Amino acid sequence: xxxxxxxxxxxxxxxxxxxxxxxxxxxxxxxxxxxxxxxxxxxxxxxxxxxxxxxxxxxxxxxxxxxxxxxxxxxxxxxxxxxxxxxxxxxxxxxxxxxxxxxxxxxxxxxxxxxxxxxxxxxxxxxxxxxxxxxxxxxxxxxxxxxxxxx
Numbered sequence: 274x275x276x277x278x279x280x281x282x283x284x285x286x287x288x289x290x291x292x293x294x295x296x297x298x299x300x301x302x303x304x305x306x307x308x309x310x311x312x313x314x315x316x317x318x319x320x321x322x323x324x325x326x327x328x329x330x331x332x333x334x335x336x337x338x339x340x341x342x343x344x345x346x347x348x349x350x351x352x353x354x355x356x357x358x359x360x361x362x363x364x365x366x367x368x369x370x371x372x373x374x375x376x377x378x379x380x381x382x383x384x385x386x387x388x389x390x391x392x393x394x395x396x397x398x399x400x401x402x403x404x405x406x407x408x409x410x411x412x413x414x415x416x417x418x419x420x421x422x423x424x
Contacts, residue, residue, distance in 0.1 A: 275374045275377070275378065277337050277339045277370065278338075278371065279335065279338055280334070280335055281324075281331045281335060281345065283324075283331065285324075285331075285334075285336055285342055286325050286331075287317060288336075288342040289320075289324055289334065289345055290317045290319075290323075290324060291317055292342070292344065292358070293355070294315050294317060295359070295360050296357040296358075297311060297315060298311050298312075299360050300392070300393070304389050304390075305414060330347070333348055334346070334347045335371065335375075337358070337367045337370055337371055343358060343359050343367050344357060344358035344359060345357060346372070346374065346375050351380060352381065352383055352384060352385075353372075353375050353381050356372065368396065369400065372397075376423060381423075382423050383421060384402070384421050385409070385419065385420055385421070386421055387417075388408070388416065388417045388419050394419070398421075400423075401424055402423050402424070403421065403422060404419050404420070404421055405419075405421065405422050408420070
């Protein structure tokens, strides 16, 4: 197992929600500008409850924990569903470690990234992912996701 990475537990629920919400607000709010969603629906207690009520979410979620949970990755089969790192800790190798874990230990091969999320796409490209040409609309928006696969 890769150092500092373990399966998420119910005790991680608040921290997972916090990391996810901070990332959504920093990187997706500027694209979507949906105040009601990002500042109304996206609340730590609400997302935390989702984690606690759905054991499958925790079973598919792995955290980077070196004494503090600093990031997480969620997988489903060969797909990476989410990868988030505490924003103040970007560029510290945490995301790379989580990605390496998903690829090497869990056998992940692909993911969907928001087409306008240039920072994330560049990160995945640096780690050997390439766009496949497949696109799909992001639910309830006019934006698109692109499929990326590890070559």
